[in-house]
Amino acid sequence: MFKAISAKTAALLDKELMSTGAFSIDQLMELAGQAVAKAIYKEYPPTDKNQKVLVLVGPGNNGGDGLVCARHLKVWNYAQPVIYYPKRPQNELYMNLTKQLSDMGVEQLHDLGQVQSLLKGTSVKVIVDALFGFSFHPPIRDPFNDLLKYLSDNNAELPPIVSVDIPSGWDVDEGPGECDIGASMLVSLTAPKPCSEKFMAKGKAHYLGGRFINDDVALRYGIEDYIKLYKDDSLIAKLS
């Protein structure tokens, strides 16, 4: 039986973890991004470390998860991450995460033309969609509208897209909206959001990550059944 947490509940949980729960955003983002990298490694095992992983980075925490994911994939020699991060708020953590990538020689793209050029080659193994998370509300603003439209229109020719928490452009409750990027895999963080049910119905890969809450908190938020799905010391669980 599918049991999701709403965007409102997910926001409350984040707020609780970072206030009375005493977690820092640095900690949670590190674990979330690491879990996304683990899920990618498992679902699409590495083949050639000279291949590329294009990480599309949004302006908020979903983007931060993507930056952390890119770093772990780089450190694990999975492939060469390349980031496209067009809107960069003056946020110290995001700036630090970006600096960590620059120090590791991670390439950065600056406009949609560069993204399209990269994707026209054959060397991109996976696209990571870390654009928008559960707090996204339409409309999709510039420059993300053109990017999402491009992904949506060219889905059949593109490498698999892995979405972080929700497929970008989807409504967190309702699912596909004005465009559907056609993600092949979803990594739900902490617990699936309502739109995940529509994603799972498509028979695509679905992982759970962000194993940082304890049984009591899980019980209070009604997601204890998900927490039980993690095996041993695994940081991810495959749901479908």
Next chain:
Amino acid sequence: MFKAISAKTAALLDKELMSTGAFSIDQLMELAGQAVAKAIYKEYPPTDKNQKVLVLVGPGNNGGDGLVCARHLKVWNYAQPVIYYPKRPQNELYMNLTKQLSDMGVEQLHDLGQVQSLLKGTSVKVIVDALFGFSFHPPIRDPFNDLLKYLSDNNAELPPIVSVDIPSGWDVDEGPGECDIGASMLVSLTAPKPCSEKFMAKGKAHYLGGRFINDDVALRYGIEDYIKLYKDDSLIAKLS
């Protein structure tokens, strides 16, 4: 061929990561403590989640790694962590890490008598020694002197001790000093410290963890051969 990094070099590396490297202590401690938990899980697989893990927490960063390790072991249902954390500096991160454990119902001991009582039972699976790291300098001060002496004198009857980065009480370069707690396993963080060679000579388990530096940094610090030992997306490597 054994190649360690000195305490001075390890301190420089930490400083570089947290200044120009743009890592936060929260991030590094999270990854270090998680790696220690992973190594414990692998070397001493779980048998009964009602068993206990006694985590001895020192006043500095080594102690912080222990607090993070305790939390991951708890979340993974490895066993029930119990912490002994007698000297608590007014450091926001350490206080937060402790709060995270309290929220998960982790038991805390308050004096050596309680530690001894717990260890006289049979329910403790592993002791985690997160007391002192590479920046330790003798003498061992109160209340840690009595604790280390107790561990040293009763080693044969105690559960296995897992030391974080260096066995507490050892000199980072020279090895055993005024007392030797007789650790059964060592988890070196980033790279082994010089005293690790004497530890390995005893034929005990030795792991590497803290997989957060890139190849360039590793090369500059002369530890690239260690970084290569990590397989796939593993967060630890068994050295011996």
